[in-house]
Amino acid sequence: MTHESQANMEKSIEKLIYRAALALDDHNWDDWFKLCDNEFSYSITSFSPEINKNMTYFSGNKKELKGLMDMLPKHNTDHSPLHRHTSVYTVDVADDGKTADAISSVTIYQNMLDGINSHIDSGESRLFVIGKYIDKFKITDGTPKFMSRETKIDNRRLDKGSHWPL
Amino acid sequence: METNKQIPEKGAYEASSKNSFGDGAKASKQLFIEEQQNILKNIWVPVCHESEVPEPYDFRTSSIGNENIIVCRAPDGKINALLNVCPHRGMLIERRPQGSFLEGQASGNPKRITCMFHAWQFDMRGNCVYVAREKEGYQDRFCKDDAGLRRLRCNVNFGGFVWVNMNDQPVASLEEWVGDAFSSLEGKINSTPLEVVHYRKEFIDTDLKAQLLKTPEKVDIHSKHSFFNFGHFMTEDRRTGANTDRKKNSFPTPDAMQSIRVNLFPGFSFHLDGPSLNVATVTPVNENRLMVEHKSLVPQVESETDRSTRTRFYNANSGPFKAMGHDKPKAAVQNEEKKQAVADHLLNEWSRWMDQHPDGESRLSDLTMRRRRNAILDKDEDLIGPKVVVIGASHAGIALADRLRKNGFSGKVAIFDRQVGGPMERPPLSKGFLLGGGETVESKSLLRQKKWYKTNKVRLNTQTSVQAIDVKNKTVTVNNDDIVKYDKLVIASGAIPRELPDTVGMGNSFTLRQPSDANAIRQAANNADSVVIIGGGYIGLEVAASLRKKGMDVTVIEAASRILARVASQPLADHLEQLHRDNGVTVFTGIGVEKINKEDGSFESVTLSNGEKIKADMLITGIGVFPDSKLAAEAGIETQRDDGGAILVNEMMQTSDEDVFAIGDVAIRRDQVIAVESVHNAQETASIAAAAITNTLAPTLQTPWFWSDQYDTKLQSVGIVPVQDEEVYQVVRPSKREHGMSFWSYKGLELVAVEVVNDPATYMEARQCLDTKRSPDPSQISSLSYSPIDSGGGRS
Numbered sequence: 030m031t032h033e034s035q036a037n038m039e040k041s042i043e044k045l046i047y048r049a050a051l052a053l054d055d056h057n058w059d060d061w062f063k064l065c066d067n068e069f070s071y072s073i074t075s076f077s078p079e080i081n082k083n084m085t086y087f088s089g090n091k092k093e094l095k096g097l098m099d100m101l102p103k104h105n106t107d108h109s110p111l112h113r114h115t116s117v118y119t120v121d122v123a124d125d126g127k128t129a130d131a132i133s134s135v136t137i138y139q140n141m142l143d144g145i146n147s148h149i150d151s152g153e154s155r156l157f158v159i160g161k162y163i164d165k166f167k168i169t170d171g172t173p174k175f176m177s178r179e180t181k182i183d184n185r186r187l188d189k190g191s192h193w194p195l
Numbered sequence: 196m197e198t199n200k201q202i203p204e205k206g207a208y209e210a211s212s213k214n215s216f217g218d219g220a221k222a223s224k225q226l227f228i229e230e231q232q233n234i235l236k237n238i239w240v241p242v243c244h245e246s247e248v249p250e251p252y253d254f255r256t257s258s259i260g261n262e263n264i265i266v267c268r269a270p271d272g273k274i275n276a277l278l279n280v281c282p283h284r285g286m287l288i289e290r291r292p293q294g295s296f297l298e299g300q301a302s303g304n305p306k307r308i309t310c311m312f313h314a315w316q317f318d319m320r321g322n323c324v325y326v327a328r329e330k331e332g333y334q335d336r337f338c339k340d341d342a343g344l345r346r347l348r349c350n351v352n353f354g355g356f357v358w359v360n361m362n363d364q365p366v367a368s369l370e371e372w373v374g375d376a377f378s379s380l381e382g383k384i385n386s387t388p389l390e391v392v393h394y395r396k397e398f399i400d401t402d403l404k405a406q407l408l409k410t411p412e413k414v415d416i417h418s419k420h421s422f423f424n425f426g427h428f429m430t431e432d433r434r435t436g437a438n439t440d441r442k443k444n445s446f447p448t449p450d451a452m453q454s455i456r457v458n459l460f461p462g463f464s465f466h467l468d469g470p471s472l473n474v475a476t477v478t479p480v481n482e483n484r485l486m487v488e489h490k491s492l493v494p495q496v497e498s499e500t501d502r503s504t505r506t507r508f509y510n511a512n513s514g515p516f517k518a519m520g521h522d523k524p525k526a527a528v529q530n531e532e533k534k535q536a537v538a539d540h541l542l543n544e545w546s547r548w549m550d551q552h553p554d555g556e557s558r559l560s561d562l563t564m565r566r567r568r569n570a571i572l573d574k575d576e577d578l579i580g581p582k583v584v585v586i587g588a589s590h591a592g593i594a595l596a597d598r599l600r601k602n603g604f605s606g607k608v609a610i611f612d613r614q615v616g617g618p619m620e621r622p623p624l625s626k627g628f629l630l631g632g633g634e635t636v637e638s639k640s641l642l643r644q645k646k647w648y649k650t651n652k653v654r655l656n657t658q659t660s661v662q663a664i665d666v667k668n669k670t671v672t673v674n675n676d677d678i679v680k681y682d683k684l685v686i687a688s689g690a691i692p693r694e695l696p697d698t699v700g701m702g703n704s705f706t707l708r709q710p711s712d713a714n715a716i717r718q719a720a721n722n723a724d725s726v727v728i729i730g731g732g733y734i735g736l737e738v739a740a741s742l743r744k745k746g747m748d749v750t751v752i753e754a755a756s757r758i759l760a761r762v763a764s765q766p767l768a769d770h771l772e773q774l775h776r777d778n779g780v781t782v783f784t785g786i787g788v789e790k791i792n793k794e795d796g797s798f799e800s801v802t803l804s805n806g807e808k809i810k811a812d813m814l815i816t817g818i819g820v821f822p823d824s825k826l827a828a829e830a831g832i833e834t835q836r837d838d839g840g841a842i843l844v845n846e847m848m849q850t851s852d853e854d855v856f857a858i859g860d861v862a863i864r865r866d867q868v869i870a871v872e873s874v875h876n877a878q879e880t881a882s883i884a885a886a887a888i889t890n891t892l893a894p895t896l897q898t899p900w901f902w903s904d905q906y907d908t909k910l911q912s913v914g915i916v917p918v919q920d921e922e923v924y925q926v927v928r929p930s931k932r933e934h935g936m937s938f939w940s941y942k943g944l945e946l947v948a949v950e951v952v953n954d955p956a957t958y959m960e961a962r963q964c965l966d967t968k969r970s971p972d973p974s975q976i977s978s979l980s981y982s983p984i985d986s987g988g989g990r991s
C-alpha cells in the first residue's frame with residue numbers, strides 16, 4: 030500500500046465511523062447494517078474495578094442484532110434519543126491493506142423524552158455513557174466495513190431501560 | 196384464581212392491611228434514619244462474595260447504613276470485616292472499591308492498612324500495629340493495642356457470600372436469621388466454588404418501604420412460594436419446565452433451566468436463574484433514593500464455551516442491555532392473593548423493626564433480650580464468681596478494683612469510664628501538669644500502669660459511658676445500648692465542676708476536673724498572657740500558682756470574705772493569700788462577679804460587684820463541684836435531694852439498694868456533715884466498699900488527709916478544720932525547716948486538725964497524734980522544744 034492510499038483509507042475509515050454514529054443516533058438500523066460485514070459481531074463490555082474483572086454486558090452477531098432490533102420499538106419503555114459524540118483517535122491499516130483497527134472515544138448523551146415522568150424530564154440532556162469504540166474493519170476492493178465493534182464503556186452504573194446498541 | 200387486576204396502589208395495601216403505616220406516600224428523612232438504625236444496622240448484609248477477595252491481603256470496601264466497612268482477607272485466608280474508620284481521628288481509611296494491601300502504597304507499608312492522615316497502621320485483623328510517635332506523643336497513657344479498627348461480625352456462608360452484621364450482639368446468628376430460606380438453593384450453589392463475573396449498579400428514586408411494596412410484582416401465578424421468619428421468602432418458578440432433580444436441568448450445568456429466587460428482608464435477592472446466580476442488594480442512599488447492586492455469579496472453573504453460554508443467557512435475561520425482560524405483559528401473570536400475602540409478610544417484618552407492629556411485636560426488644568442473655572454469659576470465662584461493675588475509673592474506682600483483688604476477690608471486675616486513655620491522677624492536673632513539660636508529669640501520673648489491669652484481670656473500658664442503671668434487673672446500659680449485667684455495682688462517678696450560667700459554652704473559658712480539661716487549659720495558656728480565676732479554693736489557687744509560674748498575669752476573685760473559706764483555717768488562708776500576693780497575683784476577696792463579658796462568643800472581661808472591670812485572655816472557674824449522681828437518682832437510688840446531691844450511703848458505702856455501692860466524691864454517709872472531696876476519701880471509701888463486697892475486715896479508718904502545692908510551698912493537712920465552729924482556734928507552731936510552720940486547730944483542749952507548711956516531719960507527727968487520738972498541750976505546741984509525740988498527752 031502506498032503512503033497516499035493508506036492515508037486515504039484512514040480517512041474513509043474515519044468517515045465510516047462517523048456515519049455509523051449518525052445512523053445509530055437516528056435509529057437507522059438498516060443504514061448501520063449496510064456499513065457492517067455479514068460476519069459483523071457487536072459487544073458492549075466494561076472493566077469493573079469493583080470486582081476487578083472485564084465484563085461483557087451484551088454480545089451478538091448481525092443476525093441476532095437484526096432480530097432484536099426489529100423488536101426494539103415494542104419493548105423499550107424509554108424512547109429518549111441518544112446522541113453520540115465520537116472522536117476517532119487511531120486508525121491502523123494492516124500492511125496488506127485488507128483489514129484495519131480503529132479506536133475512538135465516544136460520549137453519549139441522552140435527550141430525555143419518556144423515561145420516568147416526561148412532564149418533568151422531557152427535553153433535558155444528560156450524560157449517558159462514556160467509553161471507547163474498539164472497531165475492526167474488513168477492506169474489500171478499497172471499501173472498509175465493520176467486522177466487529179466492542180463498545181467498551183466506563184459506566185458500571187446502568188439504570189433500568191438502558192439502550193443498545195450504543 | 197387468576198385475575199387480571201393490576202397490583203393495587205401502595206395506599207390500598209395500607210388501608211387493607213392490619214398494619215398501620217401512617218406515614219403516607221412519602222418517606223420522611225426521619226423514617227430513613229430509623230430504617231438505617233433499626234433495620235440495616237441490625238441485620239445480616241451480604242456485602243460481597245469471597246471471590247471478590249481471592250488472595251490474602253485483598254480487600255473490598257462497602258457500606259452498611261451510613262457506616263463504611265472494609266472486608267479483607269488475612270494471611271491465614273480468613274475473611275474479616277472491619278469498620279473502615281480510623282480510631283485516631285475518625286477519618287475514612289481506604290477509599291478504593293477493591294484492591295490489595297500486599298504491595299505498599301505511596302502512603303502505606305506493604306501488608307498493612309494505612310491511614311493516610313497520620314500513618315497509623317493496622318493488620319488484616321484490624322489490630323493497630325503502628326502509631327506514629329506513640330511513645331513521645333502518648334507516653335504510657337495510650338497503647339496501640341487499644342486502638343484497633345472495630346471488628347465487625349462477619350461470616351462466610353450460603354454460596355460463599357460474606358455476611359456482615361453491624362451489631363456485635365445480633366438478634367440472631369446468621370444461620371438462625373437465614374433459617375430455611377436457602378434450603379432449595381443451598382445444595383446447588385454450594386456444589387462448586389463461584390465467582391462474580393458481572394457487576395453493575397442502578398439507582399431508583401424511591402424509599403425502602405416503597406421498594407418492599409414493589410417486591411410482590413415479581414411473584415406470579417406459576418411460582419411456588421414459601422415464607423420464612425425475619426421477612427424472607429422463596430419462590431420457585433415451575434413454568435421453566437425444568438425438573439430440578441434432573442442433573443441436566445440443574446445448576447451448575449451451563450444449560451440449567453431452573454428459576455429459584457430467595458428474597459431476604461429487606462432487599463437482598465438471590466436468583467438462581469438458569470445457569471447463573473444473580474444477586475441484587477439494596478442500599479438506601481437517602482430518604483428517596485436506593486442503590487441496587489447487581490452481580491452475577493458462575494462456577495469459577497469452566498471452559499470458555501460454557502462461560503460464554505452463561506454470559507449470553509444472563510445478558511439476554513437479566514443484563515442491563517437485555518432486549519425485553521422488564522416489559523413482560525403483566526396481566527397474564529397477576530395473582531392478587533399471592534401478592535397480598537407477600538406484601539403483608541414484608542410489611543409485617545418492616546413494622547417489627549420499626550416498632551410499628553399492630554400486635555406490638557418488636558425486633559428491637561428481641562435484641563435487648565438477646566443482649567441480656569449475652570451479658571449474662573459474658574466474657575472472662577476463666578473468672579468465676581460474682582461480677583462487680585464499676586462506674587468511673589478515677590481515684591475511687593481504681594482503688595476499689597485494687598482493693599477487691601487484694602482482698603482475694605476472684606470474680607469479674609469491669610470498670611467503665613467515658614474518658615479517653617489510661618486513668619490519671621487528678622491532683623497533678625492543677626499543678627505540674629499545667630506548667631508544660633507535662634509529658635513526664637503525664638506518664639508519672641497514671642493511676643496504674645497498663646500492665647496492672649492485665650495482671651489483676653480488671654477489664655477497663657474507656658470511652659464508654661454508662662447511660663442507665665436498672666436495679667431491678669441488675670444491669671447497666673453502656674454506650675451503644677449494650678446491656679451489662681452486674682452482681683454488685685459500684686458508683687464512683689465523682690463530681691462535676693460547677694459553672695456560672697454565663698460561662699456555659701463560652702470560648703476561652705474553662706473548668707478543671709478531667710485530664711482533657713487540663714490539656715485544654717495548658718494549650719490555651721500557651722497563647723495567653725492573662726487569666727482571671729473565679730474561686731479562691733484549692734484548685735483555683737493551685738492553678739493561679741501554676742499559671743503565675745508560667746509568667747502570666749493572674750487575678751483571683753473570691754466572693755467569700757477570705758480564700759479557702761470552706762476548707763482551711765483563717766491563719767493558713769492568710770498565709771497563702773500573702774504568698775500569692777508576694778508572687779504577684781492580684782487577689783480580690785469579698786467581691787462577687789457582677790457580669791461576665793463576651794466578645795464574639797469568647798471571654799473578654801469580668802465586671803466585679805464593685806464595678807471594676809478586669810480584662811484577661813482566659814477565664815477559669817473553680818467554684819466547687821457537685822456530685823455526679825444523676826444515674827443513681829434516675830434509678831431510684833436515694834440521694835441527698837430528690838433532684839440530686841450526693842448518693843446517700845451507710846457505713847459500708849452501701850446505697851439504698853443493697854447491691855449498689857457508692858464511693859469517692861459522689862457519695863456521702865448519712866451521718867456525715869460535710870463532704871470531703873479528696874484522694875484519701877476516694878481511697879478509703881473504696882477500701883470500705885471492697886471489704887463489704889468481699890466480706891472481709893473493714894480497714895482501720897485514718898484521719899482524713901490532704902495536700903496542696905503552690906509555688907514552692909507544700910501544704911499537708913490532716914483532720915478536718917471545722918471552719919464554721921467559732922469555738923475552734925489555731926495555734927501556730929514554728930518549724931526547724933526554712934519557710935516551715937504549722938497551724939494546730941483545737942476545740943477546747945482537743946486537737947481536731949493540723950495544717951502543715953513545708954515540714955513533712957511535723958506533718959507525720961501531727962498525723963500520728965490524730966490517728967492515735969492524742970492531743971498535745973495547746974499552750975505548749977508553739978514551742979519547738981515541746982514534742983507533740985513524746986508529751987504523753989492523751990485526749991481527755
Ligand SMILES: Cc1cc2nc3c(=O)[nH]c(=O)nc-3n(C[C@H](O)[C@H](O)[C@H](O)COP(=O)(O)OP(=O)(O)OC[C@H]3O[C@@H](n4cnc5c(N)ncnc54)[C@H](O)[C@@H]3O)c2cc1C
Pocket residue numbers: 586587588589590591592611612613614621622623624625659660661662687688689690707708709734823826858859860861872873874875877900901902903904
Ligand atoms: C485539679 C484537681 C486537683 C486536685 N488536687 C487534689 C489534691 O491535691 N489532693 C487531694 O486529696 N485531692 C485533690 N483533688 C480531689 C480529688 O482528685 C478527687 O476528690 C478525686 O478525684 C475523687 O475521685 P472519684 O473517683 O470519686 O471521682 P472523679 O475523680 O471525679 O472520677 C469520676 C470518674 O467517673 C467517670 N464517670 C462519671 N460518670 C460516668 C458515666 N456515667 N459513665 C462512665 N464514666 C463516668 C468520670 O469520667 C471520671 O473519670 C483534686 C481534684 C482536681 C480536679
Ligand code: FES
Pocket residue numbers: 281282283284285286310311312313314315
Ligand atoms: S486519622 Fe488516621 S492516623 Fe490520624
